[in-house]
Amino acid sequence: MVQPSLSRRGADAPASPIRRLAPFADAARARGVHVHQLNIGQPDIHTSSTMLAAYRSYSDDVVAYSPSQGTLALRTALAGYYGDNGLHGDLAPVTPDQVLVTVGGSEALLFTIAAACDPGDNILVAEPYYTNYRGFAHLLGCDVVPVPTYAAERFAVKAERVRERVNARTRAVVLPSPGNPTGAVLDRKGLADIGAVCVERGLFMVVDEVYREFVYRPDLVGSVSPSALSVPGLEDVAVVIDSVSKRYSACGARVGCLVTRNASFYAACLCFAQARLSPPTVDQFAAEAALKTPAAELRANIQAYQRRRDVVVAGLNAIDGVSCPTPEGAFYLVADLPVEDAEAFCRFLLDDFDLDGETLMLAPAEGFYATPGAGRSQVRVAYVLDIPALERCLAILEAGLAAYAQRA
Ligand SMILES: Cc1ncc(COP(=O)(O)O)c(C=O)c1O
Known part of the structure; x- marks a missing residue:
């Protein structure tokens, strides 16, 4: 028998740095320790009420395929939502045929990178980056080229640094705004300046919103x-x-989309979409209802995150040696810890530490960087728990750092 071997890309696939510590968290739980999870962006806030009602009312007898580009009803609703929120500014409003529904934003990213890049090409990403940008690039045989950002500049992405990093194989700039993991938000001028670099160098500008x-x-x-x-x-x-x-606290629905006015780019992505047949039918029905979530409900959720952010930022900066800038968006932040190796400290929290039976799971930030050694003393915090739990997490972190310093 000849043992089949993995492809190079299979063997070299980067493991998610966010999930790498999961077995150690499981072991802590098995010891009876409660683990507060600040490592992943799974919101605790209830899914949109109108979306839940739609799921509960679904009554078709056959769960059929939908069109590969998504149902017209959902694409029309999405175009309406973009118009209502003024996403187009002074330009023409987005139309349904510019919206391609995908299996989460994740598949939209995969299609987008695939339509922009050939194997060996690269995308520019602001570092620290959302790690799946690297995962998808790897899957497609492409590279990520990091554009550095710094805590002292609140992780702002500077157009001149983007320009410096473009090389002959660069095909796109891929940026989240508001940002994961930094919470940085690109303002209109930032978008226009980076956009000007893209136009000048013939790159797609992919903004993950x-x-x-x-x-x-x-x-x-x-x-x-x-x-x-x-x-x-x-x-x-x-x-x-x-x-x-994220918007409707519905991570498991697996509905996202890409939006572009570039018809040939859309056509290429539609061919990829046809190969996977259809985005999920019931979830598209629910997503359409999610777009009718009462504004007050959405606003209350955002306000809850803002209060959480304020508690976490103040609490972190009050701990000796810990610092983080105040993020302007999303629900993540990157904090500097007074440790040399944040991954070892995160392991310590799970393996060797608890405060009255509770501990904390954070995401070591090194995996959000491609530059060797960068981010070693940083962690990403997802403030996706309620305020009493977050206050407890801050107390655990402070006690954990003190215990770690004594141990070292
Ligand atoms: C910046 C960013 N983009 C895209 C995604 C993908 O989300 P989904 O595939 O659930 O739509 C996430 C999820 O955490 C994210 O943080």
Whole structure:
């Protein structure tokens, strides 16, 4: 018998740094320790009420395939939502045939990178980056080229640094705004400046706007983050990634989309979509209802995240040696810890530490960087728990750092 061997890309596939510590958390739980999870972006807030009602009312006798690009009803509803939120700015509103429904924002990213890049090409990503950008690039035989951002600059992405990193194999810039893991939000000028680099160098500008509503800057509260779809001159290069996962607290629905005015880019993505036949039918029905979530319900959720952010940022900065800038959006932040190796500290919290039977799971930030050694003393915190739990987490972190310092 000849043993089949894995492909190079299979053997080299990067494990998710967010989930790598899961077995150690399981072991802590098996010892009876309660593990507070601040490591992944799974919101605890209830799924949209209108979406849940739609799931409960679904009554078709056959769960059939839908069109590969998604149902017209959902694409029309999404285009309506973009129009209502003024995503197009002074440009023409988005139309349903510019919206391609996908299996979460994740599949929209996969299709987008596949339509922009050939094997050996690269995408520019702001570092620290959302790790699945690297995962999808790897799957497609492409590379990520990091554009550095710094805590001292609140992780702002600077157009001149983007320009410096473009090389002959660069095909796209892929940025989340509001950002995961940093919470940084690109303002209109930032989008236009990076867009100008894309136009100048012939790159697609992919802006991942899945956290669009999660904005806390006073001038944006109650509104949405500026969209790449509103920037004049980017009509042919802008691709926006969207999802119901975060906005409606519906990560398991697996409905997202990509939006582009570039018809040939859309056509290529539609061919990929045809190969996987259909996005989920029942979930599209529910997603359509999610777009009717009462504004007050959405607003209350965003306000809850803002209060959580305020508690976590103040609490972290009050701990000796810990610092983080105040994120302007999403529900993540990157914090510097007074440790050399944050991954070893995160392991310590799970393996060797508890405060009255409770401990904490954080995401070591090194895996969010491609630059060797960068982010070693940082962690990503997802503030997806209620305030009493977050306060407890801060107390556990402070006690854990003290115990770790004594041990070292
Ligand atoms: C920045 C960003 N983009 C895309 C996604 C993908 O989300 P989904 O596939 O659930 O829509 C996530 C999920 O955490 C994310 O943080």
